[in-house]
Amino acid sequence: MKAMALQRYGTEDSLREVDLPEPKVAPGEVLIGVRAAGVNPVDWKLAAGGLDPVMEAGFPLVPGWDVAGVVEAVGFDTPEYRVGDEVYGYIRKDWAQNGSYAERVAASARLLAPKPASLDWARAAGVPLAGLTALQAIRRVGVGEGDTVLVHAAAGGVGSFAVQIARALGARVIGTASERNHDFLRSLGAEPVVYGEGLVRGVRALAPAGVDAVLDFVGGGAAEQSLPLTGGAERVASVADAEVERFGGHYVWVRPSTDDLVELGGMAEAGVLSVHVEHELPLSEAARAWRLSKEGRIRGKIVLTV
Structure with a gap:
């Protein structure tokens, strides 16, 4: 072959x-x-x-x-x-x-x-890999109805799934991305902000009280930079930066799961996951x-x- x-x-x-x-x-x-x-x-x-x-x-x-x-x-x-x-x-x-x-x-x-x-x-x-990563990271920090979630690299493979899954769970999503991807994020149901310098200020402008959870799919210190926005590191997860564990967050390495694939497939069939x-x-x-x-x-x- x-x-x-x-x-x-x-x-x-x-x-x-x-x-x-x-x-x-x-x-x-x-x-x-x-x-x-x-x-x-x-x-x-x-x-x-x-x-x-x-x-x-x-x-x-x-x-x-x-x-x-x-x-x-x-x-x-x-x-x-x-x-x-x-x-x-x-x-x-x-x-x-x-x-x-x-x-x-x-x-x-x-x-x-x-x-x-x-x-x-x-x-x-x-x-599979990106969808499972998003789903399992969301579970790790307990995202649910009424939460406000900050998703880093929200327009990427994992991030775009995380936005949609969190929205399906009833959460409000703020997503970081370059400006060229802001309309794409809006189409997924997220409120976009530009990453990098001024991130905290940009998120505070949308959510003055901060966010309930942070999902980091980019690394480079994004998770630690977001700590002032959260109620605690236990609701911060990263798939790109193992250092997140140093301050009490979660480092997530995706696991194969038939049940989770079935769940993702059901979301796709229901039209809530594109x-x-x-x-x-x-x-x-x-x-x-x-x-x-x-x-x-x-x-x-x-x-x-x-």
Whole structure:
């Protein structure tokens, strides 16, 4: 099968199209014919060796933890799925090697859920990692009805989902983004502010009493900068800055969850969760996708199609 892979740690320039053996399908797994694979910053960070201290990697390394596709084969004792089922998932394993930047990938049934019928392949592939991250971060700080939530990098992949999920829970959302993305945030139901210098003043202008919770999806000290706006660090979460734990906040690392994927799919079906795909590129252009991701100016998601 065709796949995009690296022979050693490197950058997007190290990605090559290769022919690899068909994946083996273990008990409890299914073989997925990949229709689309979501691109996330963790893909190129992993490829550069950024996760080497905490995760084993094998080579050739096929990146990609987001997938949407069709079940082509079923392993022993996997009653959840049949050949022909449409699925999506966050297929992170305990080590990195056989990812979704490929024509086919084997994945455990516990990492998958039925693909929402309302989403096409590209949009479905854009949901799992970013959507799960947003949902789990929101739960960690207990966002609910009547809360005012500050979302950093609100126009990005994770942030745009967090805005919509928080709004669906009945929260008011203030989101940081560059001015070019302010209309996009308004369309999602958020009140935009410009990030950087003057952030606290800008948020106070909208919410004089401050905010109930902070969700940081950008890093660079944004969580700590927001502390004066909150009632306490226990309602501050970051997915980009482990230092948040130093002052009592939460560092969130997304976990695979079929139940959470089903919940996100239900939101999509109900029309309260949309997926903005900024760039839809063929698998062979994975290197270009990484370059775009590294620029850090993406609205929503980048997706590779197979």
